[in-house]
Amino acid sequence: MDAAERENHAAMKRWSKDAKIGEGTYAVVYRGRQSSTGRQVAIKKIKVGQFKDGLDMSAVREVKYLRELKHPNVIELLDVFSSKQNLNLVLEFLESDLEAVIKDRSNVFKPADIKSWMAMTLRGLEFCHRNFVLHRDLKPNNLLIAADGQLKIADFGLARDFADPGHKMTCQVITRWYRPPELLFGCRFYSTAVDIWSVGCIFAELMLRVPYLAGESDMDQLKTIFRALGTPTEQEWPGHTSLPHYVVVGNFPKSPLQFLFTAASADAIDLLSKFLIYEPRRRISAKDALYHPYMFSLPYPTHPSKLPKASAPMQPRPVHIEETEGQGAALSAKATKRKASEDPFENSKPVSRRLEF
Structure with missing residues (x-):
């Protein structure tokens, strides 16, 4: 041996x-x-x-x-x-996930609870992005909850590193309801903004307690996004009509987010709007989101140990090993009080990695 x-x-x-x-x-x-x-x-x-x-x-x-x-x-x-x-x-071993907590109707979410989950998600994602890793499948089912209430990003089967902005990547990633429009239009050159769109969808879901943009097909997903946020113009999103899979979906008017998220604060609406900007280069970064006024306004985030939990243990999670971009396969469906003075990047150390250009 x-x-x-x-x-x-x-x-x-x-x-x-x-x-x-x-x-x-x-x-x-x-x-x-x-x-x-x-x-x-x-x-x-x-x-x-x-x-x-x-x-x-x-x-x-x-x-x-x-x-x-x-x-x-x-x-x-x-x-x-x-x-x-x-x-x-x-x-x-983590017994629950954020999807189970959202679906548990015995839980009542407070604004401070949502802020805590968002802060933990963004801290984990900022660390990934700082070390040149895209997750590419963020959704409540992949945000696991520890016994002490800490939220942890899981399932890195679709993750990949990025360094060269000119390197082609597959657009067949991210579960449909959390997939940004540029991937639905076939964009092959992208960066951290794709994960940020997913975070925006999760943020909205935490406030609504139901998935925000739930399409039944890729085409219906685009329609669902445009109905909610308005059809983008060339001024709002330059160049999107030149993307490989671009099709005319419809002309929907822009509706203010306040009309649907009536209980959200002005800071929460502003942050949500920055997550869901059509132009990927204008979307807020995870680091900037952690320093957004929403994170520092009252109420402060709930301490993880006091966050709502699922009343029953998490049901068995179907596990899928997705086909890789080299195989060109579509994504499989999967059944998934911080004070203002604190450093949002505490307890994280940079990873020293060799970048392959």
Whole structure:
């Protein structure tokens, strides 16, 4: 047995699997525990043998980025080991997700609660973007909630690094309801703004308690967006009519956000409008959003330990290993009191990474 095999064997001994808590086409998730301490973990078993050319690229990406990204608001990868024809990812165990909390009608959300969830999401996302990683599938189902109330960004199967602005990327990413219009129009050159649009949709969903822009197809998604925000003009979004999949969807008037979000503060409406700007280069960044007046106005964010929780444990999460951009496949559907003086980037350290131009 060589050194690599010995280390892999030792890793297998460190963890034990208990009950299955989720299953998809290419992966199964188990509740497990650390053999020496009894600590609960989640073990994601990826079926390597299912892929014609070996391991799927999305599994490699998930391991790569979670190895690099260490932050209180990003799920922690504890270990990786292989067994037979399977790759096993050992992740911290988180019982609930933001989608379950939103759907639990026994919960009453206060403005301070929404502000806390938004602050934690933006802190985790800012750390990813600062280290040149796009998540590309942000939605409530992928924002997991720890026992102490901390929100953590999870599921990096569609993530990728970015450095060269001229490098083509697939537009078939991000679950449809949270996908920005430039991707729906086939844009292949994009950056952090695609994640910011998703955050805006999540922000709106927290205030409405239902998905804000829920289309039934890509075309219907565009119509839904334009009905809500108005059809963009060439002045509002220069060049969008030249995107590869551009089609004329309809001419819808712009309706002020205040008409729907009647209980939201002026600062909340202003931040939401900056998340949902059509022109990607004008969308607010995660860093600037953390310094927006909304974050510093009363009421201050609720402490994570006092946030509403789902009344019942999270239902098993279907696990999908998405086809990669090299395969050109569409995204599969998936069943997913900070004071003003505090530093929004506390507890985060930059990642030193080699950028591939």
